Amino acid sequence: MTETFPGAQVVSRIGQVLRAVSGAMPRGIGTTEVARATALARPTAHRLLASLAAEGFLDHDSKAGRWHLGPELYLMGSVAAERYxxxxxxxxxxxxxxxxxxxxxxxxxxxxxxxxxxxxxxxxxxxxxxxxxxxxxxxxxxxxxxxxxxxxxxxxxxxxxxxxxxxxxxxxxxxxxxxxxxxxxxxxxxxxxxxxxxxxxxxxxxxxxxxxxxxxxxxxxxxxxxxxxxxxxxxxxxxxxxxxxxxxxxxxxx
Missing domain, CATH: 3.30.450.40 (GAF domain)
Structure with missing residues (x-):
């Protein structure tokens, strides 16, 4: 059965996942570690991680099994840097x-x-x-x-x-x-x-x-x-x- 969440809750959980990955840079982080850090079920954490990777917000090193921040975040960060x-x-x-x-x-x-x-x-x-x-x-x-x-x-x-x-x-x-x-x-x-x-x-x-x-x-x-x-x-x-x-x-x- 597919787990679903109200829209605001999804956004909150995506934010938690991104912060977990960001806090593990530059070494990256495994799916289980993300699930533990965000208190999400591992399948839920993996779906969110995979979806973010598909949009370019994360990269996945399949050999090491670790997630890293992706190129889209770099581009957005470059723009946001002008203000922050x-x-x-x-x-x-x-x-x-x-x-x-x-x-x-x-x-x-x-x-x-x-x-x-x-x-x-x-x-x-x-x-x-x-x-x-x-x-x-x-x-x-x-x-x-x-x-x-x-x-x-x-x-x-x-x-x-x-x-x-x-x-x-x-x-x-x-x-x-x-x-x-x-x-x-x-x-x-x-x-x-x-x-x-x-x-x-x-x-x-x-x-x-x-x-x-x-x-x-x-x-x-x-x-x-x-x-x-x-x-x-x-x-x-x-x-x-x-x-x-x-x-x-x-x-x-x-």
Whole structure:
């Protein structure tokens, strides 16, 4: 029996599938992994994947059994970049952060309830964290970039998100709503967010929000590294650097 869904539900599931594939780039992703990531039945996930591939939105490596983003998405993305892409403006700031701190530096963009990493530059320090990479997605409130953006959203918007997100289930007690509210306040007070190894033990991050022309947090600059590089004495310096570059980039966008 063929499974059918109302139109809006189909669009939502296609979006979930595309995000799952995007988050697995450049290595690609198998059908079973897509089904698991989207909570879809495997036959349903396969039908959606195959349909997207037929339209050019995905490519399928039949030998490896993995799905990749397709040429149609590249073409659409090239057009959309004229409105949404700030990577060229941000590149100098991401590079400067990597050079000045020695850590890996990033630009992440808000996409709905998630952040997606769109730019990475590694610093000179030889030991690096690979929690974040280009294409990696996290829910808002998870990782320093997502916490920085969430902290500067309007209060009502952030509250509605905290109620529906259920981050504690997947990311642990530090992501429970009450604990996140405390961390949001700490971020607002400091101006920048800190992730003290909450995703991978020993891998720390710090982030600062970048604001669009309407004054909304739409991107974030962040740095990651090993715990010993984020000492109590060094964190204020790193925070000031992040805020300086985030403010300069926000002013360029305006």
């Amino acid at each position: 892409d700030i990577t060229e403006l941000a590149r100098e700031h991401v590079s400067a952060l990597a050079e000045e701190t020695g850590e890996s530096a990033f630009l992440s963009a808000r996409r709905g309830d998630e952040t997606v990493c769109v730019l990475r530059r590694d610093g000179s320090f030889p030991i690096r964290s690979f929690v974040l990479y280009e294409g990696k997605r996290f829910p808002l409130g998870v990782a320093s970039a997502g916490l920085a953006i969430l902290s500067f959203l309007p209060h009502d918007t952030a509250e509605r998100y905290l109620i529906r997100a259920d981050l504690e289930k997947h990311y642990g007690p530090e992501h429970a709503p009450d604990r996140l509210r405390q961390r949001i306040q700490e971020t607002r007070d400091a101006g920048y967010a800190t992730n003290p190894g909450l995703i991978v033990q020993g891998s720390w991050g710090m982030g600062a929000a970048v604001f669009d022309g309407a004054g909304q947090p739409a991107w974030a600059l962040s740095i990651t590294g090993i715990e010993s590089r984020f000492s109590t004495d060094r964190r204020p310096l790193l925070g000031r650097l992040l805020l300086r570059h985030a403010h300069a980039l926000s002013e360029q966008i305006k």
